[in-house]
Amino acid sequence: MSTTALAVVQGSYTMNVRAESWLGGTLLADSIPISDGGESRDRSLAVPEQISLTVPRRDGGFDWDPGTDPAHPLAAYGQMLRIDYGVDVGGQMEWINRGWFLITESSTDGDTVAVNCQGLLTLIDEASLIAPFQPSSTDTLGSVVRALVEPALTVGFDGTLVDRAVPLGMQWDSDRLGAVAEVLTAWGAAERVTEDGYLLIEPVSDAGSPVLSISDNSTTGTVVRWQGSTTRDGAFNCVVAQGEDSAGNQLQGVVYDGDGTSPYQYGGPFNPLPVPYPFQSSLLTTVAQCRTAAAAQMKLLRRQAFRRLGVTMVPHPGLVTGDIVSVTGAGLTNARCAIESLSLPYAPGEQTLTVRVL
Template sequence: MLEMSPDALSVVQGSHSIYIRAESWLDGELLAAEIPINSGGEERDRSAAIPESVRLNVPRRDRGVSWEPIEPDHPLGAFGQQLRIDYGVDMGGHIEWINRGWFLITSSETDGDTVAVQAEGLLTLIDEAKFVGPFQPALGDTLASVSRALVEPALTIAFDGSLVDRPVPQGMQWDTDRLGALREVLGAWPADCRVTEDGFLAIEPLVDTGPPVLSLTDGVGGTVMRWQGGASRDGAFTVVVAQGEDADGGQIQGVAYDDDETSPFRAGGPFSPLPVPHYHQSPLLTTVAQCRTAAATTLRRLRRSASRKLGVSMVPHPGLMTGDVVSATGAGLTSQPCMIEALSLPYTPSEMHLTVRVLNG
């Protein structure tokens, strides 16, 4: 959860006034400090390649200023301009501002008296930057140095200190997809990445637990919880097989079975008496131990889509982020830890919506 004062945390538990502040920056220069906003909102989804997006509706003219992006260096232009979004909470005398992050403007379109602005997460910079020619790691490169070469200077990487770096095998090559290459490196480590509210790319271990940052109770303070349904055998699996190559070019593999007794896809359970595998292949995996770790991590990551999920409607909470753990009481659950997988935060008075994944159940 984003940092907030205890007083602000108590205020956002109930109805409160919303203030949104948007700044526009281009190449380190502040273009506009107070962009007028009529409406808008923020979406985050951990399953998406670019997890964050923002939409803003801005008046075409406000107090004698034109907000129609005619020139390339206009604050709402889509030529490298980035928005910093802050959510303000009225503390009865002053406003406490919570930084929601940085977003790259991808389009601005004028319709009548309104300019519709669309902005995406900063991983867009990596996704757009396809390789001009094949990318090959140099002799002595490691997972960390390759990650830096793929991302910087578009984004600055901050590595978690608990990650253990290791050399990258020679002969690796990626042809076009820079973001895909980064994902493959992280999958083999194993690690995960997220853009922080300060605009850094944090690379850290894949975590599927943690202490709850907030308790949610059905029917209290306007909170409503409903199960999200759906069932399909398409794409289901009971075991993950991670395959790589050893130093002699021989194929190696590691296996991770779904042994969770509460999982409908547990190995040997009623879903199928035979193994139903999902394969993960990467030449970055050079030992059986690495393959086994990658298989277990891939199993945890893929279980996000197969776990039980709740839809939550609630009063907007500007501190919540995807990956946060909340405690849910309602819909048959009692103080059940759940991880936020997606959220929709309005920038004008309205309900906030969460999709939370039930942990350990």
């Protein structure tokens, strides 16, 4: 987003949404009329992105009811929508790309067509393995991810990840997306689909500077408040990652919650004894790998367990899950927070965020 658009979305503004439909690399429609809808993202889900759209059945002389036509722009036979959110900047629309989404269902009721879409990881989630998948002796973690995902999605890797060989004897039977998740857990990595439709594999991290400052004050109408509940059920203050070396010796790496702001901090009042979260993977063949995986798993688990805030604000079409924001409100001042989930309306309305205090 331009600096001008960033300033505009801090207050009231005029917006629009446009969508293109593509099938197998061919453009089917470049101006789908959207009368209502919205987008939700939750990075705790296997497929984080969900889209709902309302389209008039007839517009501009075109019938948007897909009926039984497998090549219709709104049919669910591989059609993908590229969605852009427009912000009026000085009388001209600046378009912010929200990404590519797979149409999963379209239904017509009277004069409107309801269209549901999901993120592109749906392609991997629904494609169960039809035979056991066994890596070869030359495979690495990266090549296994490519073999499981491509050509449905093109995979890119963050340059800071260090690839390594996969132990012999690994096998996955049916769950393709689960196999990818196991590889990434052992690697200390996480995946996300970029706005360009690529699957990016990168280290688990909450680093980065805030992309936006959110303040709970009377002029912006932004509301910031604590949300959720507190429980000891499933809580932990250390992660134990277990594997084995080539000789069959059992290995493990332990990482303790040493965050001074964490209510589960090891050695703190939560419990003076270790309360472990264990996991095991045959992909872990050294103690160093176990420790790296345990540290990454600690960060992933904290995304679900740590303190959260609910934010209601003017829609900001540049935000996605994982972004770092600075929050003032609910007793906090300029606190770094990560966006864990969000909803973005595709018509005038309010945006909601769930952010985790870092």
